[in-house]
Amino acid sequence: MIEYITECLFLYKALAGRGIPQRNVYEVLPSEDAQIIELADLNSGSAWFFWKASATVDIVSLCLICRLLRPKVVFEIGTMAGYTALHFALNTPDDAQIFTLDLPGGRVIESKLSVTAVDKVHIDAHASLAGPSFGDTHAARKITCLFGDSATFDYSRFRGKVDFFFIDGAHSYDYVRCDTLNAIGACHPGSVIAWHDFGRVGVNGVSRWILELSKQHEIYSVPGGSLAFMVVK
DSSP: OHHHHHHHHHHHHHHHOOSSOBOOHHHHSOOSSOOOOOOOOTTSTTOSOOSSHHHHHHHHHHHHHHHHHOOSEEEEEOOTTSHHHHHHHHTSOTTOEEEEEEOOTTSOOOOSSOOOHHHHHHHHHHHTOOOOTTTTOGGGGGEEEEESOTTTOOOGGGTTTEEEEEEOSOOSHHHHHHHHHHHHHHEEEEEEEEESOTTOTTOHHHHHHHHHHTTTSOEEEOTTSSOEEEEOO
16 A cells, blocks of 8 residues: 555656656657667566556666667666666677676675665665576676675776666665766766666655756656656766
């Protein structure tokens, strides 16, 4: 019931206006060609095809960013079960590299910055995960798993080299802000930065930071989804 109510509030805010312009990915990253996206692992517990359609909008939009941008280097904060990393690998050029960062598995560690109650649930769940959903698939050859706290991770070797940066780690204001500043440093003009869970009820640190950042950068939210994204200038 709580999940149903929060989704209703999320959709209401999406219809009423969320403080930043709503645009589909293909409106911001235009292409004259038809785009074919690849989806996988639909029958697993990791799939984003839930009863709420907003999650489907998000994964389709992420796949479209990969198809339209054709990034050679993708960096993700928040591997969890590896579902998004798998789809980044499926929808990028053959020579693309996908780097995905998360806490080390098998144990719960103390976070550097403050986290939300929802983050604590995710951290506990992550510690018991058997392994990423991409496993030994053909796409896995493009994926490199990195481990550590995103607030203390050394991004120096990625400075100016990342074409697409996806932020879906801790949802507190402090973490989203820190992750975004690191993402901006790792990207270059023309890169895309995307955030997950914008507008969601209960993870307002994401929305608060993005609305604050939108005063300095042109940021869009995907209609009907919780994805926000910007093109680095």
